[in-house]
Every structure is written in C-alpha cells, then in structure tokens.
Amino acid sequence: xxxxxxxxxxxxxxxxxxxxxxxxYSNSASQSFFWYRQDCRKxxxxxxxxxxxxxxxxxxxxxxxxxxxxxxxxxxxxxLSDSATYLCVVDPPRSNDYKLSFGAGTTxxxxx
Amino acid sequence: EAQVxxxxxxxxxxxxxxxxxxxxQNMNHEYMSWYRQDPGLGxxxxxxxxxVEVTDKGDVPEGYKVSRKEKRNFPLILESPSPNQTSLxxxxxxxxxxxxxxxxxxxxxx
Numbered sequence: 001x002x003x004x005x006x007x008x009x010x011x012x013x014x015x016x017x018x019x020x021x022x023x024x025y026s027n028s029a030s031q032s033f034f035w036y037r038q039d040c041r042k043x044x045x046x047x048x049x050x051x052x053x054x055x056x057x058x059x060x061x062x063x064x065x066x067x068x069x070x071x072x073x074x075x076x077x078x079x080l081s082d083s084a085t086y087l088c089v090v091d092p093p094r095s096n097d098y099k100l101s102f103g104a105g106t107t108x109x110x111x112x
Numbered sequence: 113e114a115q116v117x118x119x120x121x122x123x124x125x126x127x128x129x130x131x132x133x134x135x136x137q138n139m140n141h142e143y144m145s146w147y148r149q150d151p152g153l154g155x156x157x158x159x160x161x162x163x164v165e166v167t168d169k170g171d172v173p174e175g176y177k178v179s180r181k182e183k184r185n186f187p188l189i190l191e192s193p194s195p196n197q198t199s200l201x202x203x204x205x206x207x208x209x210x211x212x213x214x215x216x217x218x219x220x221x222x
Contacts, residue, residue, distance in 0.1 A: 032209040043202055043213035091209040104154030
C-alpha cells in the first residue's frame with residue numbers, strides 16, 4: 001500500500017463552484033500534513049499546512065481526520081487561477097525533514 | 113530572497129555521457145533532497161542529505177550519485193545516463209517538513 005494516496009482526478013468545475021478532495025495516508029503515527037500546489041510541471045509550492053483542528057486560508061480549507069487517516073482540501077468560489085495539481089504531503093514520524101511522502105496529486109481544472 | 117536554484121533547466125544528452133545537475137540553496141537548511149517526477153508516479157525521492165558529508169539513498173537511487181561538501185550545494189550526478197532516467201528532476205531543501213523546491217530540470221536521455 002502506498003504511504004500517501006490521492007484521487008488523481010481530474011476535477012473539472014465551473015468558476016465559482018466548490019471543489020473538495022481527499023488524501024489518505026497509511027502511517028497512523030504521522031504528525032505533520034501539508035498541501036502543495038503544482039502548476040503545469042513547475043516546482044511544487046506550499047499551499048498550506050494542515051492542523052489537527054482544521055484551518056482556513058482565504059478560500060481554502062484543510063481538514064485532518066485522524067480516525068480515518070485522511071486529510072482534505074476544499075476550495076470555495078473557484079477561480080480560473082486555481083487550476084493546478086494539488087499534492088498531499090505527509091511527514092512520517094520517523095523522518096527528520098528528509099523523508100516527506102508525496103501523493104501523486106489531484107488535478108483540478110476550473111473552467112470559465 | 114529565499115530560493116533553491118537548479119541548473120540546467122533543460123538538458124538533452126546521449127546514453128552514457130556523464131552529467132551533473134547542480135542545486136544550491138541560500139536558506140542555510142541542513143536537509144536537502146533530490147526527486148524525480150514521472151507521469152502518474154508523483155514525486156519519488158532519489159537521495160537525501162541531512163547535513164554536510166551525510167547522504168543516504170531514497171526510494172529510487174539506482175543510477176544516481178550525490179555529494180554534499182558544503183551546506184548550500186547538493187549536486188546530482190548521473191555517471192552513465194540511460195533513457196529510463198528521462199524525467200523531470202527537482203531539488204529541495206526543507207525545514208520542519210516544509211520543502212522549498214528548485215525550478216526543476218527536464219532531462220532527456222536519447
């Protein structure tokens with residue numbers, strides 16, 4: 001089983017719609033979780049960290065469900081500029097920064 | 113400006129011709145990594161380094177070498193490239209789980 005799994009999508013949504021997707025992780029002892037954004041084969045960039053209590057950053061909301069071992073990302077009021085691949089990243093407990101586990105990414109396409 | 117710089121951005125080479133992809137970071141991070149990204153497979157770690165002169169294999173190290181003689185630099189070396197190493201390569205430095213990536217090197221081996 002992969003350490004981190006994501007629905008690859010693509011999720012095709014109209015502007016203004018809400019889109020949400022999940023990422024599951026296999027190591028129940030994982031402590032740190034992140035969402036990264038990657039545009040068209042450019043370098044991934046941190047979108048937001050995911051905290052136990054859930055957190056928002058503008059139109060983006062991240063949630064952590066430890067019991068079911070998944071994290072989620074919700075995008076409200078989608079913009080064309082939100083079109084990208086979203087990577088789920090998990091920091092397993094044994095690691096010290098050098099062994100982040102990346103999901104293969106979920107592609108979101110926002111259409112006009 | 114905090115950044116990770118990779119060179120070259122694009123490279124086409126022939127099988128067996130040694131090449132080096134350079135990576136440099138200006139954030140004084142101890143931890144650096146190399147990844148390759150292939151369609152449908154996501155980012156896979158090739159090698160990582162916890163500090164100067166400390167390196168270790170990641171998930172797909174075969175055919176690659178690295179060195180870490182200075183904290184800021186972490187070059188990736190392909191001694192004898194083969195076509196299955198055609199890929200998009202990213203260098204990253206990280207702190208507390210947050211990774212900063214270079215702009216990527218698109219390598220084609222013919």
